[in-house]
Amino acid sequence: MKKIILLLCVLSTLYTVGCTREGQRSSVEDLALVSSVGLDYVNEKEIRMTVSIPQPRGESPVLTEVYSVNTEMIQEGLVNISSEADKMIILNQLRTILFNEEFAKSGKVTKVIEHFYRDSTIGNKVRLVIVKDKAEEVLRADYPENEHMDAYLNDLFQPKLHNSFSPFTSINDYISDQESPIYHTMIPYLEKKEKSLKIIGIALFNDEKMIQTISNQESLLIQALKGLEKLSPIAIKFKETEQDQQLLVEQIENVLKVKSNKNIDSPKLDISLKLEGVIVEYKGKRDLSKNEENKKLEKEINKHIAKEIEDLLKKLQESEVDPVGFSEYFRMYHKGKWTDDLTMKVIRSAEYKVNVKFKILNTGTLK
Structure with missing residues (x-):
């Protein structure tokens, strides 16, 4: 009998607490x-x-x-x-x-x-x-x-x-x-x-x-420089060649290698990008069904992307910003605490050498 009374008391208490909390809830x-x-x-x-x-x-x-x-x-x-x-x-x-x-x-x-x-x-x-x-x-x-x-x-x-x-x-x-x-x-x-x-x-x-x-194109290059393995489609418009006008590349794979000279006082960086992708659309005078024409186009793409990256790095350097984080390649060899001042020192004086190697995997619509 005592057990039944105790159980009823517990259930009554739980019911009362539940009602109180329910009443406090916001609808x-x-x-x-x-x-x-x-x-x-x-x-x-x-x-x-x-x-x-x-x-x-x-x-x-x-x-x-x-x-x-x-x-x-x-x-x-x-x-x-x-x-x-x-x-x-x-x-x-x-x-x-x-x-x-x-x-x-x-x-x-x-x-x-x-x-x-x-x-x-x-x-x-x-x-x-x-x-x-x-x-x-x-x-x-x-x-x-x-x-x-x-x-x-x-x-x-x-x-x-x-x-x-x-x-x-x-x-x-x-x-x-x-x-x-x-x-x-x-x-x-x-x-x-x-x-x-x-x-x-x-x-x-x-x-x-x-x-x-x-620009969005420059942002995409920053993602490539950060080492992103799969890149969004890139639209390339050639300005310095009569053979090629423009193209669109998709399914881009990226392999990045960056090497520094470890010298904060005279920082230098060698940047290597290995890219491969599918040309889904091309406007130009080359016959891309021929292997030798593909090779020539790859060289033009290499020059174009390398120039775009060099221009971007110069622009970032003039603005004294580094969204890529290149100073990390010097911080990892630095003894002691790394500071914002050291980052700025690297940004202002860094010299960049850019090498791009692009490989055409396949071609789509050609004009």
Whole structure:
């Protein structure tokens, strides 16, 4: 009998606790699950914060609700938006953070990203994007072919082999680069063009500020120099030869070898790239059914890519940034602590020797 009474007491207690906790839970209808956050520069004190909140189909006249406020602090802005939306803002489903170019050049990006990074409810794979004009305009715009804006934006920044831009920078990637004395940060650069969004380049950061952009083609070369084994398709347009006009190469395999002279005071790097791929389209005067013509084209491709890499390295050196991380080839031989100053010393004075060896595996459509 005592056992039965004890069991009833335990069950009663559990039921009471369960009811209490259930009563404290927030209803799903009271929550606003933010998918994207946009931040635009206003002045030294204020930022313009915009959030987009996807809505279930059939429960709202719009598929995405968008709210904007001016604020001096991130959390303050989220609280103000919660009041305006009459729902509690939740960041568990956050996928994308957009900064407009002016904000990125103000040097305030790191502080904002660190705020989100410290929030345990936010995943480290949230993507970062730099917007040419206003982030608010991107989040408020209509995209007829992609009616659910948040899904469109999220899909745009999911890694795919055939995407012409890279990298797909996450919160975790940004923090890792900022804490490293070796690498400088790269973030996709977005532009709204009429009724669609387009990645038109990559933003380069020197420490905490955006300093310039590079093209998608240049970004692809950086991935090759980092040792990425499988590269996105490369479009090559020849300028210095009458025989060849342009071609598109796919299924590109890359083998990178870099050798340094280990001398920080007079740094030199030998860079060797072995590439092979399939030419899927070619415009030119060569008959690529003939082996000797293939060999001549390979030589032209070698010269072209090597020249593009040399021009890119010169451009990066003039801007005093190294997103590739070439100073690592000197740090590994350095005794003592490696510093940002040593990285800058290598960047400013490094001499590069570039060798490219390209092999045609197959040919597709020829013109």
